[in-house]
Amino acid sequence: MYDQVLFIFVLQGQKGENLSSNIISKILDKFSSLDNSLIMQQYLSVICSVIKKVECFEYDSKNSSSSKTHSQVFDISFIDRVQSALIHALETGNQDVICKSISGFSELASLGTVKLQVKSIEVLLSLVTKTICDKSMKEEINKILDSSKLEQNQKCILELCNLKYDSNDQLLDILATFDRPKLLEQNFDQINSTIENCPKLNSKALNILIECSNKKDIPDKLLNSIGVLLASNGWAIKNEGLDISCISRSIFIRSS
Incomplete structure (x- = not known):
């Protein structure tokens, strides 16, 4: 019965009706336990609309200055709860839910003075490095x-x-400018494509792998x-002076 009543308020919020701070708080509490993607999207629509409405945040009674910034106007603990809800949505693995959550973070960022939580940035x-994340x-x-x-x-x-980059050669040149980088999965895929399709760049590609700091993450492919x-x-590569022993060990260990 409680969930049904709360969902009525969610529908009202989707229509643009103002909700009390108590109802918004209950919506945030409920959202943290949701796993149905369709229902989550409806809740997220309300949460995103709340971010846009200044009147839904409490004024800081300790500061009577007439020229309040957003960080002074908005209740910080409430913003933290909103971020926690958006993080929960990002971790669902559902692209539609994730898109709505990203929109919520965009609304927060547009406020200008709202600081993202460390976990928000990390998530x-x-x-952004995963395949579920499209170009937009x-x-x-x-x-x-x-x-x-x-x-x-x-x-x-x-x-x-x-x-x-415009070519595989340019890609490798850019990667070479990083100091012992921790390469991403997509970077390994880019290097693999270079090795398979551009034999003249093989030594250059191997050198990038030798210099990276996370050789243990090199995928099997x-x-x-x-x-x-x-x-x-092998002989030609040795003649070019590349020390590939660290990579060779990884190949041996995983094949044994």
């Missing part, structure tokens, strides 16, 4: 993160995720390509 960064979703996440203060390693992840390459061109 968005993780999401990536672009929106990039805008959100561009407005946030990122650590250097987080900036590196974002850069590696958004490499722009890429290791197989390297194994074939070494079997057919």
Whole structure:
């Protein structure tokens, strides 16, 4: 009965009707336990509309200044709860739910002075590297993160995720500018494609792998390509002075 009554308020919120802070709080509480993607989308529509409405946030009674910033006007604990709800949506694995959650984060970022939680940034960064994230979703996440203060390693992840290049040779040149990078899955796929389709760039591609800091994450598909390459061109690669022992060990360990 409680859920049915609460859902009536959700439907009212979707129509643009103002909801009391108590009802909004109950909607946020309920959302954290939802796993039905269709119902989650309806709840998210209300949560996103709440973000847009200044009157849904409490004024900071300790600050009587007439020139309040958003961070002073909005109740910080409430914003944290909204972010927790949006994080829950990002972790569902449902693309439609994720899209609505990203829109919610965009609304928060547009407020100008709302600081994203550390976990919000981490989950968005993780999401932007995954295949479930299409081009438009990536672009929106990039805008959100561009407005946030990122650590250097987080900036590196974002850069590696958004490499722009016109050829495989240019791709490898860009990757070579990173200092011992922790390559992403998509970077390994890009290197694998280069090895399979551009024999002249094999040594250059192997050098990128030698310099990366996460050789243990090299996927089996890429290791197989390297194994074939070494079997057919091992002597030529040695003559170019590449120390591929670290990669060779990975191939041996996984094949044994």
